[in-house]
Amino acid sequence: MTSPASRIPGAALVASAMREFGQMCSLALDIVVQTFRRPFQAREFIQQFWFIASVSIAPAILVSIPFGAVISLQLGSLTSQIGAQQFNGAASVLAVVQQASPIVTTLIIAGAGGSAICADLGSRTIREEIDAMEVLGVSPIQRLLVPRVLAAILASMLLNGLVSVVGVIGGYFFNVIVQGGTPGAYLSSFNALAQLPDLWVSTIKAFIFGFLAGVIASYRGLNPRGGPKGVGDVVNQSVVITFLLLFFVNTIITALYLQLVPAKGT
Template structure:
């Protein structure tokens, strides 16, 4: 009886442990990327090329998307504050929502969808053409040569674009609140200065940095491990975007909870 039941349990056990194995491999790649970042030779030219590519495909969509995001947040917050009779806090609440939450998420989602998918497709096509195996035969680490510059590029672009999206989203919220909801410029700016503090900007940049790292690592991992031929590369691209989106929202929740426990609100 034991000889008949053992083979039927192994596939179920393998499927149950598959998420743990995948998580371990992703963490291993992340640790390898961090380690190889400080190894020589450093691929500066590849880093500059990837930085320019990721920025070129992300900067315009990020600027355009940040305007309606800032407007929607300002309009929603302004409507609620009017109902509660606290119109003077509209500026601070909407700007903090844009800087702390919307801006890093917008940047990371766009980088993952535009730059990350391209990174995954590029590495996946190299993998199925056995270019990565040829590099390993020649003693060249694909992680150091290809993955490290791409991950650093997504991190750097995320930090820079986060500042751009914060400014554009704040201006968009200011415009719609003042011109469409009858808010006053003085009250908008005064509430912002009364509620905002420097750590709010720092946590936004730290989020963007970590989110860019996550987007680069997931895209690189799926690109290095496609299943099958060209169809497998396409599936890997889709999986990298979906997995990155899920991880970004979970990590954002965790970082926001930690930040609110560590940094007290201004004036408390």
């Protein structure tokens, strides 16, 4: 006899999603625990970090320039309408550092590095390499997943700083050169309103987002269905899930930050 939940497609879908989420959280916890166990796979970590950085640096820079330009142009137009041009620099820089930079960084990490991690682990899974490692007593989490997740975290944090610098420079160029703003007013408004926690929250976001991108890519890569075609499916799923979870977590962190950290001068 079928259960009431099985007769309701929506309930079955929710139950499946919750089960997947629970398994993903369990894997994330295992990765955290295995991170502090020895031996640490330093060579694998360096190789994965170099790969993720090499495929992400150029796209991150190219994406950060129009991001900074659009933010600066939009805010410049808005502040000129309300007579607050002197605050354009602070608003542009804070928007780039707090919001745009960690989001752009993680989108690139998930789209370039995360998809490669998922495809690699998915290929190993369908070739039964993961099962063979477990039979030999080798932990796939410690040997394969921990170096990849740590590499995604480190690459995300470093790229976040690079994207912040490039985005601020792009915003400065478009505000001062294109819109005819004053360089002194741009910089002085930033110094007046910006504070060190703004940089810290951006770094924390990059750390959390990089961890989420690595965990999601690893989890989907370990659970492909349908052979080689399933590997392609889980790669797409990992990118989409990372994007959706990224914006949800970013909203929570931003709300907490605005509530817990008072604005400068208040």
